Amino acid sequence: MRFYEYEAKALFRKHGLPLGAGEVVNSAADARAAFGRLAGPAVLKSQVLSGGRMKAGAVKFADSADEAAAHFDAILPIVVKGESARSILIEEKSPVAQEYFVAITWDGRAKQPVLVFSDMGGIDIEEVAEKHPDHVSKTHFSSILPLTPRIAKEAIGATGVGGSALNRLTPVVFELMKIFLKYDLTLAEINPLARLENGQFIVLDGHIDMEAEARGEHKALLDELGIGDDETRQARPPTEFELAGARVNAVDHRGVAGNVVEFDGNLGLVIGAGGGSLTLFDAVRNHGGKPANYCEIGGNPSVGKAKELTKLILSKPGVEKIAVMMNVVSNTRVDIVARGVVKGCIEAGKDPAETIAIFRIPGAWEDEGFKILEKYGVEYCDRSVSMYDAAGRAVAKMA
C-alpha cells in the first residue's frame, strides 16, 4: 500500500530525517495562509498516489500568497493518471545545489533488501543507470543481521561521493534503511534528496510503499497518519471488478480467493500457490495470451469462495474461458478447488468442459479432484506438465 507524499514525509519527520517547512492544505484560503507562515517562495504539489505530477501540471511554484491561492485552485482539479488530488502540499521552495537519489526495495532474486544510491537525483533512476552506471550503486544488505552505517557509507562512496557530503548523507540513508525494515516496507525512496546552497541536506520528495499484509502489524502508525482501514492505497483506485473480488475473499475466513486485478484480456485466470500466480500470469502472456485478470488463490479456500471467484471472472465481458492453474499444492486441496470452479461454471450457465481451458492443479487430494474433472469433461493435467506448458495449452484454446 502506497503512502501519499505528505504521509511519507510525516514518517520521515518522526524518524528525524531533515525536511523543509510545509503544510497540507485543503482550500485556497488555507494555501494563502500557509504561504505566509513559510519563509519565502513555495512549491505546491498535488497529493496523488501516482507519479507524473510535474508533467500533468500538478506541481507549481509560487512567489506570493496570491499566487499560492491561485495555484491551489489550478492544481486541485487536475486529474493525474486518472486520480484526483486528495489535498495539496505547500512547502518552502529550497535553493538546491545538488540532488541525490536513494531508494530501498526488495530484490526478489537475492532475497534481500537492496539499497540503490545515486548522486544524480531528481531524474529517472533507470535512465541514470543506463547512461551513467558509475553514478549508481546497488548494495544488498541483510534483513536479519544488525544494520550498521558502514553499509550506507559504502553505498554512497561507491558513486564517488566523499568528504563532508559523504558524512552528512550517511545518517540520512542509514535512517531510511532502518525505516524500511521497521515498517515492513516494499519501497522507501527519497528522490530528490537535496544538498542546499547552504550545505544543508533535506528530503524534497519521498515515496513509501508498505507490504499490504503488514497493515495489521503497523496499525498504530497507520492510525497516527490517519490512514483508514478501508483505504486500499493501490497505485490506482480499485475497479468495480476488483472490489467484487475483495468481497468474494471476505465471504469467509478459509483460504484466499482474491487479490483480483483487472486486465483487458479475454482469458480469465484462477491461479495461485506460492508465487504461482505471477509465474502463471507471465507464462500466459509469454504464450501470447491476454489475461482478463490476475488473482491469487491458496490456503485452501472454501468451495464457495472458489465458486464465487469463478463466477465473478466469467461475468467479465469478453471472458469465455478460464484457466485454472496452480503450482503443486500442499495446503490447498485440488478437489475443493475443482468443485468450486466447476460449480461456478454451472451457476454461471456455462459448460465446464467448454469453459475451463485447462485445469492444472497437482497436489493434495488430486485423485479426488481429477475424478470430478473427468465427470464434467474438463481437460486437466498433473505435475508432469509444467506450469508454462499448461498456460500454453490454455492460450492455444483461445485461438
Next chain:
Amino acid sequence: MAGLFIDIKVAAEVAKNPETARKLEEVCPVGIFAAREDGVEIVDDNLDECTLCDLCLAAAPSGSIEIIKLYEA
C-alpha cells in the same frame, strides 16, 4: 440447493436423536449438520463444502451415516 458433488444420508432413527444431532453439529467443520429439537437437519447449501474428514462417521453410530460422492456415481 442440494449438493452437486456430495450428498449425505443419515439413518432415520439416528437423525431423530437430539444428542447425536448435537454431536454432528459440533464436529462438522463446514456446518453441514444443524441440531434441532427433533433431531438433525442437513444444511443443503453446505453439502459441497464437505471435506471428507469423516468426523461425522465417528460421531454417529457405526453405519448410520453415508457420505455419497455424486461425481463417482
